[in-house]
Amino acid sequence: MSEIHPENYSHLRNLMCECIAVHLPDDKAYLAEARLHSLAREYTQGDINALIEKACSDTGDELRCQLVEAMAINETYFFRDPIFNESFIDHMLPNLMKRRRSDKTLRIWSAACSTGQEPYSIALLLEEHFPELKDWDVQIIASDFSRQSLSKAQSGRYGLTEMNRGLPALLMAKHFEQIDLEWQVKPVIREKVEFQRINLIHDWPEALPQFDIVLLRNVLLYFSMADRMKVLHKVRSQCRDDGYLLLGAAENLEIASGFTPVQAGKCGRFYQPG
């Protein structure tokens, strides 16, 4: 495997920052070498330096896009945070359903859905725990900047490693179909999730609704403070006044983010506008 020249790693860091606001640390060149390996084989006979140079000098955006997508962290799995599941089932949903019982609408946004396990987990929680929502107008929007991740998310097809992590066997048996060596989310669940390509640091679609719940988990930690605040202010304007914002288990929000932390006993912590 070729070693990345410092100037090429610097180009790559700039590219990641410009395209998706992600700041690669100085000492993570080895990660780039691992993540860009197959793309380099496809375009530049395995030469990662030549790949970065080609992407930077290409007039079109295609290779740059592929490079950024290959570098992005796609770590996700079904029902990732058990405390979130509890707070969703015991606190957020029952409260929201009380408050929305007249218009019977619910809008949920998984704002960095990666390969789709998060929005499908939400759809499964709704299906299993809130059958009364069948008569409601429920919209789950799932977005990511990566075409590759969205394509996989939309297919709803997962391999053995992904199925083994976080997904209870009962739900797997009930809501997935086996296709050769993969499993696919059954259409009735798949149809509940609407996928869109949204880059959080670029303009968002005007048609995005006001949301009751926004999941922005394990994303902000890769952004600079300025970009975090920019994204949070946009999330605030997209969130209903009594809505909820969910971050990753190890994430915290700064003061003046537009949100206040709420500790809901054993249900863990989430954020509300204010």
Added chain:
Amino acid sequence: MATPQALVIDDSRAMRLILGDLLNQLGYETHEAGDGQQAISLLEGDTNIPSLALVDWNMPVMNGLDFIKAVREQNCYTGMKLLVVTSEAEVGHMVEALTAGADEYLMKPFSSEALASKLEMLGLRHA
């Protein structure tokens, strides 16, 4: 607090070693059996019932499914969680195991994170 006990039932010695090692790292003391019948003999000869059994599907003498059925017929083992760990990756097998009384199902090959995630689902994460 007493060290939690786990029973690893698999006809492959290598797999028993791997599973035992992973469970040790997760804070368990492990016991081994090469098939379902051996596992039942172990359980009957010990008053200390493990909180967890990892059960392979295909084994000689008594397979995993028959072990699960036998154990679930006995009231004294209701507190023991049964996690099937198998290369049988068909939904039909999964349904059969769950119907017989298995608590969870993990498909081989699996990562240590996947095993830990299953234990967490079962409320058995100790370390």
